[in-house]
Amino acid sequence: MDHFPESSATPLRGGPALRWGVLAPGRIAAAFVETLHANSDQRMHAVASRSYERAAAFGTRFGIDRVYGSYTQLVADPGIDIVYVAAPHSEHRALALLAIAAGKHVLIEKPIALTAAEAREIAEAARAAGVFAMEAMWARFLPQTTVIATLLADGMLGDIGLVAADYGSIFDFDPVSRVYDPALGGGALLDLGVYPIWFAHFVLGRPSRVVASGSITSTGVDGQAAILFSTQSGAEAQLSTSMIVSTPVRATVSGSLASVDIDAPFIAPGGFTLYRDGADEPLRWDDPTPLRWRDGLVWQAVAAAQHIADGMTESPLHPLDVSIAVLETIDEARRQLGLPE
Incomplete structure (x- = not known):
C-alpha cells in the first residue's frame, strides 16, 4: 500500500x-x-x-x-x-x-x-x-477514524493482536462537582474511560473477558482504572483512564501486517502514522481540515443529519448496540472495582 x-x-x-x-x-x-x-x-x-x-x-x-x-x-x-x-x-x-x-x-x-x-x-x-x-x-465520525475503519475493514493491518488507548486528565478535587459526585455519574470510567473503551470496541468488537483494577476516591467514585480487554480471537486491549493524573491520550492498533499510531489526543481531529512490517519508511496521514480539538464535535452532527435524511433511525457507524456493549464493559469494570451498580 x-x-x-x-x-x-x-x-x-x-x-x-x-x-x-x-x-x-x-x-x-x-x-x-x-x-x-x-x-x-x-x-x-x-x-x-x-x-x-x-x-x-x-x-x-x-x-x-x-x-x-x-x-x-x-x-x-x-x-x-x-x-x-x-x-x-x-x-x-x-x-x-x-x-x-x-x-x-x-x-x-x-x-x-x-x-x-x-x-x-x-x-x-x-x-x-x-x-x-x-x-x-464524536471520535467515531472524525475523518481519521473513517480512514482507519477502512484500513481495518480491508485487512490492511492484518490480524489485530493488540490495541492500546488511554485518557487521563486531572480534575481538581471538589466533592460536590459533577465528576466526584456519585449521584451525578461521577468517576473516570464514565467521564473519560468511555473513550478508550469505545475505541477497543471499535477495533475488536465485544470482549470475551474484562479484567479491571483501580482506585476509589473518598467520595466513592473511581479515580482511575486499568482494563485488560480480551476477545475470543486472542486479541487484547490495554486501556487506562484517570482523573487523578494526565496521560498522553494516545491510541495504537497493532496487526500482523502493520500498526497505526494515532496522534494525541486520539479522540479529536488530527492524524496518524502507519508502520508497515518490512517497510523502510512509515506512511503519514493528516487531517486536511483546520479543525482541531472540540471543533471536531461537528462531524457527528452532520452525520446524524445525513442519516436522518436517509431515513435511518440509527447510525451504521455507531449503532445503539455498540453504545450498549461499551456500557456493559464499563458496568463490569465498575463491578470489579467494587462500585455500586
Whole structure:
C-alpha cells in the first residue's frame, strides 16, 4: 500500500440541515453549538434549562431565539427536529426518553446513560417510536477514524493482536462537582474511560473477558482504572483512564501486517502514522481540515443529519448496540472495582 483510502466523513457543508434544540446549556453544549454554527449548515434553534436565566444567557451568546425554562417546553416545540442532550450523565436517560416520547430525534452526550440497562431502555424507546437516536461518540465520525475503519475493514493491518488507548486528565478535587459526585455519574470510567473503551470496541468488537483494577476516591467514585480487554480471537486491549493524573491520550492498533499510531489526543481531529512490517519508511496521514480539538464535535452532527435524511433511525457507524456493549464493559469494570451498580 502506497497511499491511504479516502476519508468517508460526511461533508460539513451542502447536506441536509436540521433544526436543533439543546437541553442543558453547559460547557460541552457551548463547544457543540460554536462548532456547529462555525463549521456546518446545522443550526441551533432552541435552548432549554431548568433556569430560564441560564438558557437566556446561552441564547444571547449564540444567537438562539427560542429560549425555554423547562425541558418539556423545548421538546414540545414543533419547530425542532432533533434534540441534543448535554446534561450530566445522570440525566441522560430521563432527558432522552422525554425527547423520544415527544417524537424528537435525539443525540445524547456520551456516555449515552449510566448503565447498559439504561441504554437498552433508551434504545427500545427510540425503536418503538421510530425516531433516530445516537450517542454523541464524536471520535467515531472524525475523518481519521473513517480512514482507519477502512484500513481495518480491508485487512490492511492484518490480524489485530493488540490495541492500546488511554485518557487521563486531572480534575481538581471538589466533592460536590459533577465528576466526584456519585449521584451525578461521577468517576473516570464514565467521564473519560468511555473513550478508550469505545475505541477497543471499535477495533475488536465485544470482549470475551474484562479484567479491571483501580482506585476509589473518598467520595466513592473511581479515580482511575486499568482494563485488560480480551476477545475470543486472542486479541487484547490495554486501556487506562484517570482523573487523578494526565496521560498522553494516545491510541495504537497493532496487526500482523502493520500498526497505526494515532496522534494525541486520539479522540479529536488530527492524524496518524502507519508502520508497515518490512517497510523502510512509515506512511503519514493528516487531517486536511483546520479543525482541531472540540471543533471536531461537528462531524457527528452532520452525520446524524445525513442519516436522518436517509431515513435511518440509527447510525451504521455507531449503532445503539455498540453504545450498549461499551456500557456493559464499563458496568463490569465498575463491578470489579467494587462500585455500586
